[in-house]
Amino acid sequence: MSLQSLLREKRVLVLCGAGGVGKTTTAAALGVAAARAGRKVLVLTIDPARRLAEAMGLTEGGTEPTPIPPERLYAGTEVGPGRLDVWMLEPRIVFERMVRRLSPTPEAARDILDNRLYRFLSDLVAGMQEYAAAEALDGFLEEGHYELVVLDTPPSRHALDFLEAPGRLARFLDDRIVSLFLPEEKGRGGRLWRKTSQLLGSVLGSIFGESFTQEMRAFMGAFSGLFSGIRERAERLRGRLSAEDAAFLLVTSPESASLQEVGYFRDMLHERRLPFAGYVLNRSWAREDGLAHPEALLRHAEDEAQRGGVEALIHLARHEQVRADAHRGLLSLLAENLPTGAVAVAAPESGSELEDFGGLVRLGEALATS
Amino acid sequence: MLDALWERRALLVSGKGGVGKTTFAAALARAAVASGRRVLLAEVEVSPEDSESPSPLASLVGVRSPSARVSEVSPGLSYVRLSAIEGQRLFLQEVLPVRLMADAALRTRALRRFLEAAPALREMGVLFQMLALVRRTRPDGGPLYPLTVLDLPATGHALALAALPDALLSVMPGGPIGRSVREGLELLRNPTLTGALLVTLPEPLPVSETLELATAIGRHRIPLAAGVLNRLPEKPFPPEGRAAVERLLGTHGPHQGQRALARLDRAQAAEVRLASNLPAPLLTLPELPEHGRELVERLATHLTGAPS
Ligand SMILES: Nc1ncnc2c1ncn2[C@@H]1O[C@H](COP(=O)(O)OP(=O)(O)OP(=O)(O)O)[C@@H](O)[C@H]1O
Ligand SMILES: Nc1ncnc2c1ncn2[C@@H]1O[C@H](COP(=O)(O)OP(=O)(O)OP(=O)(O)O)[C@@H](O)[C@H]1O
Ligand SMILES: [Mg+2]
Ligand SMILES: [Mg+2]
Numbered sequence: 001m002s003l004q005s006l007l008r009e010k011r012v013l014v015l016c017g018a019g020g021v022g023k024t025t026t027a028a029a030l031g032v033a034a035a036r037a038g039r040k041v042l043v044l045t046i047d048p049a050r051r052l053a054e055a056m057g058l059t060e061g062g063t064e065p066t067p068i069p070p071e072r073l074y075a076g077t078e079v080g081p082g083r084l085d086v087w088m089l090e091p092r093i094v095f096e097r098m099v100r101r102l103s104p105t106p107e108a109a110r111d112i113l114d115n116r117l118y119r120f121l122s123d124l125v126a127g128m129q130e131y132a133a134a135e136a137l138d139g140f141l142e143e144g145h146y147e148l149v150v151l152d153t154p155p156s157r158h159a160l161d162f163l164e165a166p167g168r169l170a171r172f173l174d175d176r177i178v179s180l181f182l183p184e185e186k187g188r189g190g191r192l193w194r195k196t197s198q199l200l201g202s203v204l205g206s207i208f209g210e211s212f213t214q215e216m217r218a219f220m221g222a223f224s225g226l227f228s229g230i231r232e233r234a235e236r237l238r239g240r241l242s243a244e245d246a247a248f249l250l251v252t253s254p255e256s257a258s259l260q261e262v263g264y265f266r267d268m269l270h271e272r273r274l275p276f277a278g279y280v281l282n283r284s285w286a287r288e289d290g291l292a293h294p295e296a297l298l299r300h301a302e303d304e305a306q307r308g309g310v311e312a313l314i315h316l317a318r319h320e321q322v323r324a325d326a327h328r329g330l331l332s333l334l335a336e337n338l339p340t341g342a343v344a345v346a347a348p349e350s351g352s353e354l355e356d357f358g359g360l361v362r363l364g365e366a367l368a369t370s
Numbered sequence: 371m372l373d374a375l376w377e378r379r380a381l382l383v384s385g386k387g388g389v390g391k392t393t394f395a396a397a398l399a400r401a402a403v404a405s406g407r408r409v410l411l412a413e414v415e416v417s418p419e420d421s422e423s424p425s426p427l428a429s430l431v432g433v434r435s436p437s438a439r440v441s442e443v444s445p446g447l448s449y450v451r452l453s454a455i456e457g458q459r460l461f462l463q464e465v466l467p468v469r470l471m472a473d474a475a476l477r478t479r480a481l482r483r484f485l486e487a488a489p490a491l492r493e494m495g496v497l498f499q500m501l502a503l504v505r506r507t508r509p510d511g512g513p514l515y516p517l518t519v520l521d522l523p524a525t526g527h528a529l530a531l532a533a534l535p536d537a538l539l540s541v542m543p544g545g546p547i548g549r550s551v552r553e554g555l556e557l558l559r560n561p562t563l564t565g566a567l568l569v570t571l572p573e574p575l576p577v578s579e580t581l582e583l584a585t586a587i588g589r590h591r592i593p594l595a596a597g598v599l600n601r602l603p604e605k606p607f608p609p610e611g612r613a614a615v616e617r618l619l620g621t622h623g624p625h626q627g628q629r630a631l632a633r634l635d636r637a638q639a640a641e642v643r644l645a646s647n648l649p650a651p652l653l654t655l656p657e658l659p660e661h662g663r664e665l666v667e668r669l670a671t672h673l674t675g676a677p678s
Contacts, residue, residue: 019387019524
């Protein structure tokens with residue numbers, strides 16, 4: 001299988017990878033390529049670099065996905081049937097929507113949203129972006145408006161943090177556990193339950209102080225009505241991500257491509273029965289550029305400065321060669337023992353090209369055809 | 371300049387993903403040991419679920435099984451992987467009236483899940499373990515680890531860590547958490563005790579992001595000790611050579627070496643921009659052919675040999 005057929009056939013493409021390797025850029029470029037190939041695509045980006053947001057014409061704080069005008073999407077070719085929307089994930093908006101949807105009444109929703117603990121929780125970026133991304137993905141898939149959702153994942157040290165966060169939440173939201181944190185009257189259960197609840201009460205009281213603990217329990221009480229909804233969605237999302245039509249790609253840069261970590265990622269996906277679809281080696285010099293060697297310039301050099309300059313360029317060309325060879329070696333290592341259907345592709349270093357939309361188009365094409 | 375760094379209690383190494391934080395943290399710790407300091411080299415666990423995950427830092431200093439217990443690597447150098455659960459345990463032991471209660475509490479599945487699900491509490495645990503280690507003393511009353519070098523996770527999370535104390539204080543100004551957060555802030559915000567080192571690469575975007583990061587940590591009042599421009603390519607051009615080559619390439623079209631040339635130009639522009647805009651001194655480290663431990667050794671030598 002090629003990356004092209006992934007773009008044509010899958011419904012969800014998740015881009016994972018260590019911080020700064022190019023997940024967001026790759027997500028955008030692949031979204032562009034898939035849309036130009038005729039599909040209705042949504043790219044869910046997280047915190048895109050400013051110039052990428054500008055290249056795509058995104059505005060911050062948008063509550064709806066931004067459609068890329070077809071003239072821009074198809075610049076240089078005839079306008080086709082594919083469409084591309086891009087949405088910059090806004091955890092606040094996602095949560096607010098979730099609370100409104102899952103609350104029994106608008107008043108109940110407001111109680112939660114106005115609570116200062118709620119604001120404290122949604123303000124903390126760590127972890128929350130992960131929950132929000134999962135939640136947003138689920139929402140868009142449920143809606144069924146898009147044929148392909150390309151999901152960027154938050155910058156994290158660990159490629160799979162994104163997958164762990166919802167699970168952590170869901171495990172915590174186990175009714176038996178949550179009930180222990182609820183205000184007394186809402187609780188139930190027998191002697192063991194009461195003993196545990198008491199222990200927790202005194203532990204929390206000593207950690208947080210009595211009044212904060214009361215406040216937290218009250219908040220949990222208000223929030224608890226939503227838990228079964230949240231849990232259901234976490235499970236549904238899990239199902240969707242492990243389905244045949246989902247695919248996980250690991251983005252890596254030649255610099256940070258530690259094969260050990262790359263293998264670890266694959267094992268982790270396997271363990272969780274998530275569909276591993278391959279690697280993108282981003283910013284690589286693996287591709288031959290077919291240029292002449294700078295030795296050829298020596299005979300044109302007329303003075304000391306030019307000769308010195310050409311010598312230096314020859315030196316650089318040698319370094320470039322070493323680097324390009326290393327990248328090729330890396331790519332073929334990544335391509336070894338791939339499961340059927342998985343790919344190992346190289347994305348070129350695009351330099352300053354990514355400043356406009358055309359750069360994304362070219363990057364997408366380079367990926368799809370590599 | 372390094373001597374001034376060694377006088378602090380905690381050096382926080384931060385930056386975007388893949389820029390060389392871990393390599394630099396290891397080299398910095400080695401350099402400090404070479405200058406006669408006792409150093410604790412620390413990193414933050416990835417997540418409590420997979421204590422098994424590989425640790426590049428541990429393997430760079432030759433620790434086979436990284437854990438939340440400090441282990442001595444070589445004379446003067448110790449290593450620890452900070453863990454949220456360990457920090458939370460220490461915290462509970464400190465605030466609960468009975469020590470046994472802390473253990474009982476942590477054996478409760480409900481509390482464990484609560485502690486791992488709430489993001490703030492995880493980071494809090496990490497912070498607390500670090501504080502506890504910094505506070506440890508020797509029998510003679512001096513600090514057990516006079517200098518801690520902390521390899522922080524990539525920027526997004528590092529900023530969340532920096533923002534955490536204020537966020538926590540805003541909802542719980544009092545109580546034991548408030549108290550230990552305040553104590554943590556006293557350490558973190560004191561420029562004679564703490565300094566952040568921001569590692570970056572000589573490329574336009576990483577430099578922009580580093581300047582933004584410097585502003586952001588300034589907002590949290592964490593003192594910036596230095597910028598670290600890593601992987602600076604060597605400069606092969608004699609004076610006038612660069613311009614001369616440009617003219618030749620203009621006449622005769624592109625040749626191999628083009629990509630390396632563009633990279634070199636970007637690197638030089640990046641260095642100038644960073645040096646003139648960062649409100650702190652700048653350390654530069656060369657791009658070297660080595661990997662892993664050899665790379666760390668060479669960078670450490672470069673650091674100690676560099677004019678101060
Ligand atoms: N193929 C490429 N050629 C040139 N520059 C690139 C390429 N891919 C990414 N970049 C640049 O590298 C930087 C990081 O890329 P990007 O934001 O996509 O990474 P990320 O993995 O999403 O980062 P984070 O973990 O912070 O979310 C950006 O400035 C981007 O423009
Ligand atoms: N000065 C250097 N010269 C050559 N290679 C280097 C240099 N510094 C770092 N590297 C290489 O860059 C890669 C990334 O380095 P490192 O793991 O230290 O980065 P990091 O910032 O800690 O990454 P992460 O964000 O994933 O934790 C490694 O392969 C390392 O060997
Ligand atoms: Mg990103
Ligand atoms: Mg690292």
